Amino acid sequence: MNIYTFKLTKKHIVALILAAAALVALLILLVPGRQAEAASGTVKVKTPADQLQFLSGLGYQAEPCEETKTVLIPKTFDKVYETYNGLQKDAGYDLLPYAGKKVELTTYRVGNYPGDDEVLLDLLVYKHKVIGGAVYTAAVDGFMYGLVPLDSVK
Numbered sequence: 072m073n074i075y076t077f078k079l080t081k082k083h084i085v086a087l088i089l090a091a092a093a094l095v096a097l098l099i100l101l102v103p104g105r106q107a108e109a110a111s112g113t114v115k116v117k118t119p120a121d122q123l124q125f126l127s128g129l130g131y132q133a134e135p136c137e138e139t140k141t142v143l144i145p146k147t148f149d150k151v152y153e154t155y156n157g158l159q160k161d162a163g164y165d166l167l168p169y170a171g172k173k174v175e176l177t178t179y180r181v182g183n184y185p186g187d188d189e190v191l192l193d194l195l196v197y198k199h200k201v202i203g204g205a206v207y208t209a210a211v212d213g214f215m216y217g218l219v220p221l222d223s224v225k
Contacts, residue, residue: 114201122177122194125201130221131192132183139177146171155205162217164203172197181206184221194218 116122119136126133144166145152156166174197184190189210195203204218216224 115199116194116196116201117199119177122196123179126179126192126194129218130183131179131181131206133179133192134182135179137178137180137191139175141173142176143173144169144171158205158215158217159203160217162203162219164217166195166203169197169202174202192218 114125116125123133123135148156148167148170152166159166174195177194177196179192179194181190181192184206190206190208193205193207194201201218205215206218206224207213207215
């Protein structure tokens, strides 16, 4: 039978505290990064049915596609695009990595938006991955926000 001993010194305690602090810092940095990554590129939508299912998961009852078109995300963002990307960032997306890329923009009519009949939803998709979107009305006094769950805007 072998017996091992270990003498705990102040140096060992400091090293353990520093290691624990480094682990906590790493977790803090990685967890939000994973959430942003999940929001901005891991949701695959290969078919229109996949897109409708994704939107349903966010609480939106989207009616069949109003329009799909290819749009170019500019290489450099002007003030308007910076503001629009701010909406994307608030929802956990970021269009900056897609600057200069052509993406698919599909517009849906939202059938279950509380208190408003004319609500549209744009879904931005790059290589079958959701990279952003917006919910809005075309009314002069309307609203626009990023692609967040419907129950978070009530």
